[in-house]
Amino acid sequence: MAELSNKTGGFKRQTITEAVAEALREEILSGQQKEGAQLRQDAIASRFNVSRIPVREALRQLEAEGLVTFYAHKGAVVSALSRAEIRELFDIRRLLEGDLLARAIPKMPQELLQDAENILNRYDTALENGEVALWGELNAEFHHILYVAADRPKTLAIVQNLHNNIDRYLRIQLHSVGARNKARDEHWDLLNQCKAGRIESATQLLDNHIKAGGDNLIDFLDAQEAK
Incomplete structure (x- = not known):
């Protein structure tokens, strides 16, 4: 039981x-x-x-x-998601998360940035140890903590649901070493831009990160089906 x-x-x-x-x-x-x-x-x-x-x-x-x-x-x-639905979820993420990050960066306290760094350290450890169950959770935590200073709880709740819907697919994709390393490097780059207060470069990096994640995920799923 x-x-x-x-x-x-x-x-x-x-x-x-x-x-x-x-x-x-x-x-x-x-x-x-x-x-x-x-x-x-x-x-x-x-x-x-x-x-x-x-x-x-x-x-x-x-x-x-x-x-x-x-x-x-x-x-x-x-529920099952079609390729078009996955693409739509990533497109919505780009719209909402970019706005949240732009609003949050000017108000991010040092303590929050330290919390984000701690999450990334845990994320790196989980990737190295193959702790699959933690990958999606820590990925969502990292993105959430970067946006929380925007003080937009309704938008944050929508973003959380978007992450829940794609989390299972991302976990599968992250079994690829290349995908894991790319996600890790982009997360650290994003955090460094936030620490420097560079709103434009941070939001552009985030947009590229989400778009590439969606493109790579769909390519990965297509390749898996073709096997």
Whole structure:
């Protein structure tokens, strides 16, 4: 029987719905639950030893994040993204994240920049150790911390959902040593531009980073399918 984490956040313990959603989200992002896989509520409830109500609520939460799709007479399945949808997600990222970074750089405190550097050090260690489960998480944390000073919580929430939707694909791509090294180098370059307060060069670097990431991901997926 699978166990649910029992994290605390703020002043309240994680609810059963949140715990189920977190567990299923990680299974989807890690590739344990494949695209098109059916997510049966009764089986999930039995596996986590909970009722079907929090399972149904968790699946609806994942549906709102774009990770799950509901079909009539079939129920919930793991969402699949077409090449066009992946391209669209990266295009939206370029629009939103560039604006967030431009707003954030003039207001970034030194403590935040140090936190970003610490995340990159952890990211480098995770890449070297092959800790796949941490790659997407730390990548999203790094981008998030660069944008948080923009004080645009609604936009940040949208960006987080975008990262969740492409995270599973990026993890697969990062199995390539070349892709890992490129991502690492570009992240450090981006942080250095932010430290120097160079808004124009930082936003251009970010735009190139996201665009190249999307192009490389689609090329990688096409190559995998051709094998």
